[in-house]
Amino acid sequence: MSTVAEIEAAIEQLPTQQMLEVAGWLDERRGMITTSEALFLQLDKEDGEAAGNQWLGE
Numbered sequence: 001m002s003t004v005a006e007i008e009a010a011i012e013q014l015p016t017q018q019m020l021e022v023a024g025w026l027d028e029r030r031g032m033i034t035t036s037e038a039l040f041l042q043l044d045k046e047d048g049e050a051a052g053n054q055w056l057g058e
Helices: 004-013 016-047
Strands: none
Touching: 004 016
């Protein structure tokens, strides 16, 4: 399974409880990503323009 379409199709085949577990995991992951991006933006801001956007990889 390597494409979003394949993953979505597989998730749709799961029993409800397992689908809810995957949904919960995705929500947690989304929260971590959002928090990390906010932290990296703050670090870049604190380091100033001279450093560029090193934490966000830009």
